[in-house]
Amino acid sequence: MDAVTYPNAKVVDFVTSKVVPLRVPADAQPLSSDFKVTWTPTLILLDYYGKEHHRTVGFLPPDELIPSLILGMGKADFDTGQFNDAIVHLDELLANYAKSAAAPEAVYLRGVSRFKSSHDAKPLKEAYEKLAADYPGSEWVKRAQPYSLL
Amino acid sequence: MITWETELSKALVRGQAEKRMILLDFFNPG
Numbered sequence: 001m002d003a004v005t006y007p008n009a010k011v012v013d014f015v016t017s018k019v020v021p022l023r024v025p026a027d028a029q030p031l032s033s034d035f036k037v038t039w040t041p042t043l044i045l046l047d048y049y050g051k052e053h054h055r056t057v058g059f060l061p062p063d064e065l066i067p068s069l070i071l072g073m074g075k076a077d078f079d080t081g082q083f084n085d086a087i088v089h090l091d092e093l094l095a096n097y098a099k100s101a102a103a104p105e106a107v108y109l110r111g112v113s114r115f116k117s118s119h120d121a122k123p124l125k126e127a128y129e130k131l132a133a134d135y136p137g138s139e140w141v142k143r144a145q146p147y148s149l150l
Numbered sequence: 151m152i153t154w155e156t157e158l159s160k161a162l163v164r165g166q167a168e169k170r171m172i173l174l175d176f177f178n179p180g
Contacts, residue, residue, distance in 0.1 A: 001177070006152055015152050020172045022161040023154040025179035031158060032176065040178040048165030048172065050158070073171060 001041050001059060008062040019045070019069065045072035053079055067097035071106055078109060083117035086110070104138035107131050111144070125150045 005011055015021050024031055026040045035044060035052070043065075045054040054072030070093040077086035090110035094103060111127025114120075124147040131141045132148075154175075155161040161172045 001175070012152055015173060018170065020161050020165045020168065020170050021152050021154045021175070022158060022172050023156065023175045023177060024158075026176040027179060028176075035174070035176070037176045040176055042176040044174040044176075046162075046165075046172040046174055048162055048170065050162055050172075053171075069173065076171060 005060060005062050005065050011062045011065055014066050014069065018073075020048075043068075045069060045076065047076055047080075063097065064100055064102070067093050067100035067102040067106075070097070071102040071109075074106065074109060074113075078113055078116075081116075083113040086113040087117070098134075104131060104135040104140040107135065108140045108144055111147070121147075121150045 006015075026032055026037050026042070035042075039057055041057070041059065043056045043060070044052050046052055053076040054068070056068055060068055070089055074086045074089035074093065077083070077089060087110055090106045090113065093100070093106045094110070097103060107127050107130050111123045111130075114123030114127075124144070128141070128144040128147040131138060131144050135141060155164065158172075158174070161174075164170075165172045
């Protein structure tokens with residue numbers, strides 16, 4: 001992360017403008033135990049109350065870190081019932097990082113967010129259809145499979 | 151260059167003030 005990802009200009013711009021960056025050694029106590037950290041790098045996205053919404057373990061290149069963080073922001077919105085804000089974040093991810101590893105989960109979560117904000121089941125089926133068409137090897141196709149029957 | 155906070159308490163205060171989430175990176179101290 002130090003050699004490749006964090007020096008990247010796009011990462012620097014995103015991190016410094018969108019989040020508060022906090023870095024601690026993996027053996028720092030009690031934080032490491034509190035967050036059950038056993039391997040590095042472990043990246044966790046917290047809301048400003050300290051509640052975890054998203055976590056990754058392992059190296060992420062620049063073009064994966066940024067969409068992962070956007071996904072985390074969308075998950076935080078989703079977790080707190082702010083479904084329209086979640087959709088905005090997930091739209092941003094899918095518009096700019098459609099080939100990233102975070103994209104299939106974003107399609108799934110966007111479909112669910114649209115359903116939660118509209119109570120219309122159509123977005124769930126649309127999410128399945130997009131996953132099946134664009135990300136056929138993704139685990140998220142399997143998770144969305146029941147929506148194909150709607 | 152990213153300027154990192156090193157204490158959770160300070161990062162949370164800053165997050166509340168700036169209405170931002172906190173990216174917490176646990177790194178290998180070597």
